[in-house]
Amino acid sequence: MSRQCEHLIDYFNDQLSDVEKRQFEEHLRSCHSCQEELKELESATADLPFISEPVVPNEGMKDRVLSNIFGSEADNADNKKQDHAKEPAVMKPRKKRKNSVFVQNGLAAALVLSLIGNIYLMNQSPDTATEQELNIDKIINTVTLEDTEVMDAAGRASIVQNGDEKVLVVQTDNLKEIEEEQAYQVWLLEGEKPYRAGTFVPNANGEGAVAFSLSELEQSNVNWDTIAITLEPQPDNETPQGGDIILAAGIEG
Amino acid sequence: MNEQDVKLYQSIQNNEQTALEALYDKYEKLLFSFVYKMSHNRELSEEVVQEVFLKIWTKKGMYDASKGKFSSWLLTVTRYTAIDFMRKKSEIHDYSLEERDSLQQSEPSADEELEWKEDSKMIKKAMNHLNQEQQKVITLFYFKAFSQREIAEQLDIPLGTVKGRIRLALQHLKKHIHASEQKGGI
Numbered sequence: 001m002s003r004q005c006e007h008l009i010d011y012f013n014d015q016l017s018d019v020e021k022r023q024f025e026e027h028l029r030s031c032h033s034c035q036e037e038l039k040e041l042e043s044a045t046a047d048l049p050f051i052s053e054p055v056v057p058n059e060g061m062k063d064r065v066l067s068n069i070f071g072s073e074a075d076n077a078d079n080k081k082q083d084h085a086k087e088p089a090v091m092k093p094r095k096k097r098k099n100s101v102f103v104q105n106g107l108a109a110a111l112v113l114s115l116i117g118n119i120y121l122m123n124q125s126p127d128t129a130t131e132q133e134l135n136i137d138k139i140i141n142t143v144t145l146e147d148t149e150v151m152d153a154a155g156r157a158s159i160v161q162n163g164d165e166k167v168l169v170v171q172t173d174n175l176k177e178i179e180e181e182q183a184y185q186v187w188l189l190e191g192e193k194p195y196r197a198g199t200f201v202p203n204a205n206g207e208g209a210v211a212f213s214l215s216e217l218e219q220s221n222v223n224w225d226t227i228a229i230t231l232e233p234q235p236d237n238e239t240p241q242g243g244d245i246i247l248a249a250g251i252e253g
Numbered sequence: 254m255n256e257q258d259v260k261l262y263q264s265i266q267n268n269e270q271t272a273l274e275a276l277y278d279k280y281e282k283l284l285f286s287f288v289y290k291m292s293h294n295r296e297l298s299e300e301v302v303q304e305v306f307l308k309i310w311t312k313k314g315m316y317d318a319s320k321g322k323f324s325s326w327l328l329t330v331t332r333y334t335a336i337d338f339m340r341k342k343s344e345i346h347d348y349s350l351e352e353r354d355s356l357q358q359s360e361p362s363a364d365e366e367l368e369w370k371e372d373s374k375m376i377k378k379a380m381n382h383l384n385q386e387q388q389k390v391i392t393l394f395y396f397k398a399f400s401q402r403e404i405a406e407q408l409d410i411p412l413g414t415v416k417g418r419i420r421l422a423l424q425h426l427k428k429h430i431h432a433s434e435q436k437g438g439i
């Protein structure tokens with residue numbers, strides 16, 4: 001018995017800090033009694049979820065969930081088709097739109113404004129060994145996207161560690177319906193340089209989502225610090241084509 | 254049962270949306286109810302279920318036979334996703350009255366009995382053999398995923414005895430499950 005053995009319960013419940021967790025995993029490799037007890041906990045609890053009293057899921061849940069999932073997938077396929085679109089370009093507001101204060105005032109102003117407010121970062125949480133074994137994604141960073149005055153949308157962006165790969169996951173709701181050719185586009189900005197980070201079309205409920213691999217941007221040493229979502233006239237623009245910024249936030253990879 | 258799940262999972266590897274939908278249909282209610290039991294929050298429960306299926310869809314190859322039975326794996330993934338989301342929502346860890354009451358409803362209603370598969374009845378029944386405190390230990394430990402310290406505080410027992418209580422409660426549960434299995438049911 002070492003002092004480390006006392007961490008077993010907190011380890012199983014994913015309640016250790018990163019450092020504690022690493023130390024415990026180190027210990028676990030050589031401590032047979034912890035290995036045994038962990039196995040015992042896993043098997044003794046395996047059937048417990050079935051005790052849960054049946055609860056009718058939320059109304060419309062299936063449609064929301066599946067359209068969010070398949071929506072993000074369609075977007076990934078979209079990105080693959082448009083490899084050329086990865087070329088960064090200077091992001092400039094192009095056309096003035098009647099209903100957009102932000103485009104008139106320039107992109108920088110829009111972003112500054114959008115960053116005011118309650119952006120909060122959530123600390124990454126330690127995952128457990130079980131999670132590691134299962135290779136579960138770990139959220140590194142989450143920000144709430146701030147709406148601009150273009151529309152009253154809401155959203156959240158997370159950077160998720162998935163093995164060696166980082167993935168940007170964006171979820172939005174309350175988006176306005178769009179016209180045939182239009183699409184919402186996610187951008188990561190390094191200063192004023194935009195990088196495409198996924199395209200999506202909202203479902204009937206105004207919800208949309210994107211999952212975007214950050215590997216390539218990382219390999220090119222892009223240091224983005226801001227995420228922005230625009231409404232673009234076409235889904236395949238290489239640079240924002242006068243799209244109004246709908247949502248934005250500061251974010252660190 | 255597991256074979257069917259594994260088949261669906263393999264189709265999901267080939268991007269078959271209908272397979273993900275079938276898997277979703279099969280597990281939606283169980284996963285939702287499980288997360289709801291943990292969090293008492295419908296919104297969070299939906300988010301967690303979505304996250305779990307999003308992972309399955311976007312991140313291929315997460316599951317393989319070495320991880321054991323598919324459903325057990327799925328429930329483990331769901332539990333850790335829920336723990337993660339619950340922490341982020343900074344849910345107040347409070348062993349509420351509501352929870353205490355719900356533990357006392359020992360007999361499942363006729364409706365509920367039909368809901369989950371057969372052996373769930375056995376587990377519920379076994380759970381009813383445990384005394385209130387043992388039930389509470391299991392709830393705090395497994396469903397609320399409290400830290401050792403929080404469990405000690407809730408039960409008003411020394412920190413060093415928490416693990417022992419958990420193991421004892423789980424062993425009792427196992428014994429009763431085992432006993433009813435031997436009797437060939439309930």
Ligand SMILES: [Zn+2]
Pocket residue numbers: 001002004005027031032033034035
């Ligand atoms: Zn040990």
